Amino acid sequence: MPKxxxxxxxxxxxxxxxxxxxxxxxxxxxxxxxAGHFAYLLFLAKEGRLPLQSSTASDVPGEGHQPPxxxxxxxxxxxxxxxxxxxxxxxxNPHFVWQGGKExxxxxxxxxxxxxxxxxxxxWHLARFCTTLLGLLTLIxxxxxxxxxxxxxxxxxxxxxxxxxxxxxxxxxxLVTNDALLSTLSTILFGLCLAGEKEKITTYHYFRWxxxxxxxxxxxxxxxxxxxxxxxxxxxxxWHREKNPWRAKLxxxxxxxxxxxxLAGWWYLRNWQxxxxxxxxxxxxxxxxTQPFAWxxxxxxxxxxxxxxxxxxxxxxxxxxxxxxxVSTFYTTLEIGxxxxxLKYLPRLRKGENLKGCKFFPLLLLPLLNFLWLLSFVQTAxxxxxxGRFLFPALPALALLLxxxxxxxxxxxxxxxxxxxxxxxxxxxxxxxxxxxxxAPAYVWHTLPPTKAQTQLRQPIYARFAQxxxxxxxxxxxxxxxxxxSGQTITLTLxxxxxxxxxxxxxxxxxxxxxxxxxxxxxxxxxxAGTFPTxxxxxxxxxxxxxxxLLPPTLPSGPFTLQxxxxxxxxxxxxxxxxxxxxxxxxxxLKDDVVTLGPFPN
Numbered sequence: 001m002p003k004x005x006x007x008x009x010x011x012x013x014x015x016x017x018x019x020x021x022x023x024x025x026x027x028x029x030x031x032x033x034x035a036g037h038f039a040y041l042l043f044l045a046k047e048g049r050l051p052l053q054s055s056t057a058s059d060v061p062g063e064g065h066q067p068p069x070x071x072x073x074x075x076x077x078x079x080x081x082x083x084x085x086x087x088x089x090x091x092x093n094p095h096f097v098w099q100g101g102k103e104x105x106x107x108x109x110x111x112x113x114x115x116x117x118x119x120x121x122x123x124w125h126l127a128r129f130c131t132t133l134l135g136l137l138t139l140i141x142x143x144x145x146x147x148x149x150x151x152x153x154x155x156x157x158x159x160x161x162x163x164x165x166x167x168x169x170x171x172x173x174x175l176v177t178n179d180a181l182l183s184t185l186s187t188i189l190f191g192l193c194l195a196g197e198k199e200k201i202t203t204y205h206y207f208r209w210x211x212x213x214x215x216x217x218x219x220x221x222x223x224x225x226x227x228x229x230x231x232x233x234x235x236x237x238x239w240h241r242e243k244n245p246w247r248a249k250l251x252x253x254x255x256x257x258x259x260x261x262x263l264a265g266w267w268y269l270r271n272w273q274x275x276x277x278x279x280x281x282x283x284x285x286x287x288x289x290t291q292p293f294a295w296x297x298x299x300x301x302x303x304x305x306x307x308x309x310x311x312x313x314x315x316x317x318x319x320x321x322x323x324x325x326x327v328s329t330f331y332t333t334l335e336i337g338x339x340x341x342x343l344k345y346l347p348r349l350r351k352g353e354n355l356k357g358c359k360f361f362p363l364l365l366l367p368l369l370n371f372l373w374l375l376s377f378v379q380t381a382x383x384x385x386x387x388g389r390f391l392f393p394a395l396p397a398l399a400l401l402l403x404x405x406x407x408x409x410x411x412x413x414x415x416x417x418x419x420x421x422x423x424x425x426x427x428x429x430x431x432x433x434x435x436x437x438x439x440a441p442a443y444v445w446h447t448l449p450p451t452k453a454q455t456q457l458r459q460p461i462y463a464r465f466a467q468x469x470x471x472x473x474x475x476x477x478x479x480x481x482x483x484x485x486s487g488q489t490i491t492l493t494l495x496x497x498x499x500x501x502x503x504x505x506x507x508x509x510x511x512x513x514x515x516x517x518x519x520x521x522x523x524x525x526x527x528x529a530g531t532f533p534t535x536x537x538x539x540x541x542x543x544x545x546x547x548x549x550l551l552p553p554t555l556p557s558g559p560f561t562l563q564x565x566x567x568x569x570x571x572x573x574x575x576x577x578x579x580x581x582x583x584x585x586x587x588x589x590l591k592d593d594v595v596t597l598g599p600f601p602n
Contacts, residue, residue: 007153007157008143008153008157008160011139011157011160011161011164012136012139012140012164014164014165014428015135015136015139015164015165015170016132016136018164018165018170018428018431018432019132019135019170019173019174020129020132020174021432021435022170022171022174022435022439023125023128023129023132023174024125025435025436025439025440026171026174026175026316026435026439027105027107027109027113027443028090028107028113028121028124029088029090029106029107030105030106030107030316030317030318030443031171031172031175031177031316031317031318032177032318032319032387032389033062033063033177034175034176034177035088035090035106035107036060036061036062036063037063037066037071037175037176037177037178038088038124038127038176039060039061039063039087039088040060040063040064040066040068040071041071041074041075041077041078041127041176042078042081042086042087042088043059043060044068044071044072044075045075045078045079045081045086046083046086046087047059050068050270051064052064052274053065053275053280053283053284053287054283054287055283055286055287058287061287062287062288065280065283065284065287065288066178066224066225067178067221067222067223067224067225067264067267068222068267069178069181069219069222069223070177070178070180070181070182070223070224071178073130073181074127074130074131074176077123077126077127077130078123078126078127080123081119081120081123082119085119085120085123089110089120089538089539090107090108090110091107091108091110091536091538092106092107092108093105093106093107093108094536096318096320097320098318098320103442103444104317104320104321104442104443105317105442105443105444106317106318106320108446108532108536108538109443109444109445109446109447110447110538110540110541111447111448111449111450111453111538111540111541111542111543112538112540112541114447114448114449114450115449124176127176128174128175128176131173131174131175131176131177131180132173132174132180134173134180134181134183134184135169135170135172135173135180135183135184137184138163138173138180138183138184138187138395139160139163139164141184141187141188141191141396142159142160142163142187142395142396142399143156143159143160144191145187145190145191145194145396145400146159146160146399146400146403148191148194148195149194149400150403150404154417155403155404155407158403158406158407158420158424159399159400159402159403160399161424161427161428162399162402162403162427163395163399165424165427165428165430165431166313166314166427166431167313167314167316167323167430167431167434168311168312168313168314168315168388168389169392169395170431171314171316172389172392177389178223178224179224179389179392181223181224182220182223182224182226182227182392182393183392183393183395185216185219185220185223185227186220186227186230186392186393186394186395186396187395187396188216189213189216189217189220189230189233189234190233190362190366190396190397191396192209192212192213192216192237193213193233193234193236193237193362194237194362195209203248206241206248206252207251207252207255209252210238210252210253210255210256211255211256211259213234213237213238213256213259214255214256214257214258214259214260214262214263215259215263217230217231217234217256217259217260218259218260218261218262218263218264219263219264221260221263221264221267221268222263222264222267225279226373226377226390226393227393228373229369229370229372229373229393230366230369230393232365232369233362233365233366233369234256235253236362236365237362238252238253238256239253281380284380285380285381288381290381290382290383290384291382291383291384292382292383293378293379293382293383293385293386304378304383304386305386307319307386307387308374308386308387308388308391309332309388310322310323310328310388311386311387311388311389312388312389312391313327313328313331313388314327314328314331314430314434315388316434316438316439316442317439317442319387320442321438321439321442323434323438324437324438327430327434330426330430334402334406334423334427335402337405337406337409338401338402338403338404338405338406338409339405340405340409341404341405341406341407341408341409341410342401342404342405342408344408344409345360345404345408362397363397363400363401364397364401365397366393366394366396366397367391367394367397367398367401369394370390370391370393370394371391374386374390374391377390406420406423407420444531446528446531446532446543447541447542447543448542448543448544449542450540450542452542453476453495453497453542453543453544454476454542456477456495457476457477457478457495458477458478458479458493459477459478459479459597460476460477461475461476461477461478461595461597462474462475462476462584462585463475463582463583463584463590463595464499464582464583464584464587465506465565465566465580465581465582465583466499466580466581466583467580467581468581470500471499471500472499472500472502472580473496473497473498473499473502473534473537474496474497474498474499475494475495475496475564475595476495476496476497477494477495478492478493478494478495478562478564478597479492479493480492480493480562480597480600481493484551484555484558484560484600485551485555486551486552486553486554486555487550487551487552487553488550488551489548489549489550489551490512490548490549490551491546491547491548491549492510492546492547492548492549492562492564492597493544493545493546493547494508494544494545494546494547494564495542495543495544495545496527496537496541496542496543496544496545497541497542498537498538498539498540498541498542498543499539500539501537501538501539502534502535502537503535504534504535504568505526505533505534505535505568506526506534506566506567506568506580507524507525507526507566507567507568507569507577508524508525508526508527508545508547508564508565508566509522509523509524509563509564509565509566509567510522510523510524510547510549510562510563510564511562511563511564511594512549512551512560512561512562513560513561513562513563514556514558514560515556515557515558515559515560516556520551520552520555520556520560521549521550521551521552522549523547523548523549524569525547527543527545528543528545528546534566558599558600559598559599559600560598560599560600561596561597561598561599561600562596562597562598563594563595563596563597564594564595564597565579565580565582565593565594565595566579566580567579567580568580579592579593579594580593581593582594582595
């Protein structure tokens with residue numbers, strides 16, 4: 001195989017490796033709007049129709065306004081699920097930073113998320129993998145554009161590497177999102193625009209090229225409404241061709257617009273009929289309210305642009321997981337170096353002058369159009385719009401500019417390759433390390449994998465805590481650790497298995513009884529010291545819950561027993577309250593609604 005194909009193969013393989021790594025490390029729903037995108041996907045599979053949105057109730061809250069193409073492509077990944085599993089079952093984390101807490105996790109982690117993945121969890125990861133394949137198509141398209149633009153594979157390799165190892169691109173391509181398909185289509189459209197600029201084509205091929213532009217542009221508009229930003233670029237690519245008469249340009253424009261309307265017009269007509277305008281903006285703003293942007297404030301601009309920059313390169317979660325400052329410094333240095341390199345082109349770039357037969361103008365036009373659209377979205381949606389992923393439609397142009405600048409920065413050929421290889425190695429290294437140093441440590445797992453929980457039960461037991469009409473939660477195992485001597489502390493660890501959502505917040509009581517049945521030590525506390533209350537337990541969860549008992553200074557002779565139960569504290573007296581009912585394996589209610597453990601020591 002030729003050396004260039006080997007390099008390209010390794011590059012794409014490393015991207016797939018990194019994307020799969022992020023797919024595994026990033027918990028479900030822990031990316032901007034991912035839960036909403038997956039809910040849209042499940043809604044299509046379950047209901048077989050497009051979602052409706054309104055200011056009072058939407059079929060898919062937050063994302064129901066999106067065009068459907070990306071979700072239709074991903075629908076086979078969830079269509080096989082039983083109907084009962086075709087719904088998002090994540091639980092919001094009350095300690096999330098955007099809710100006034102201190103944790104970066106937007107949702108609580110369920111036992112269903114552990115490996116091996118099954119059912120709903122497997123479908124979610126499969127949908128993520130399909131998004132990754134779209135990211136791979138983006139890179140393949142970018143390779144073709146860069147090779148055509150620069151005329152050599154070394155600079156094409158540099159161009160694609162800058163994006164393939166970009167942590168934010170990898171992170172986004174490892175989520176369920178429509179940004180991936182838009183990035184792919186914008187790359188294809190950008191490549192078509194550059195091809196139309198560079199090649200001498202006949203009138204027939206000129207119109208066929210214009211129809212191709214309409215097909216890709218129409219598909220982009222069916223993916224995300226922000227694709228409108230690509231329209232002026234297409235218009236320019238048609239009309240700037242000097243050798244074609246204006247009548248041919250007009251007909252080509254009509255071919256482009258006609259094909260676009262044929263593919264995407266129905267969606268915007270539907271919006272007009274349902275919501276009163278083609279974009280459904282009024283309904284969107286009524287259902288998606290956020291903090292407005294202070295346009296006149298220099299501080300607001302500084303904070304917004306800082307967030308936009310950092311989240312373009314590497315800022316994970318729901319923009320809640322920033323990377324270390326050293327990482328941001330590396331990417332800023334990369335940009336500054338590329339800028340200085342681009343300045344070296346200025347003496348050669350007189351008005352209309354080409355570089356390798358291809359003008360810089362479309363490379364500047366696409367980012368400009370993208371930023372102008374971003375400002376319009378800021379006006380519509382507020383502060384939430386300052387996200388780097390919204391610049392991904394301009395990725396091919398930005399990558400070419402970065403690569404051109406970095407290549408020009410180092411004039412000596414023998415030094416250039418060594419320095420650029422070092423930069424790309426650091427770039428890849430950071431993308432590999434960040435899942436382990438920034439992403440994984442940010443998430444607290446209160447639950448256990450089912451297989452692990454069942455193999456470490458120690459003392460198996462069965463007791464189900466629930467009202468007569470409920471499934472509730474099962475106590476499946478326990479272990480007592482510590483020295484049973486006066487003044488010492490023993491620790492009781494309980495293993496719970498959740499059968500269904502528990503609507504009330506139950507407290508666990510633990511009583512240590514002597515041989516006469518008298519309570520000699522006790523503890524009352526919410527599960528896991530109050531960090532994981534029963535109202536947050538999800539069906540299928542397995543968890544351990546530890547309680548400490550201080551033995552009295554004078555300890556009577558054994559044997560001892562422990563009693564465990566759940567109760568709801570009274571407001572006036574927290575040590576008293578209503579106990580939850582307890583049932584054995586034969587579904588018989590236990591006396592006094594308690595489970596007796598022991599005797600011990602044996």
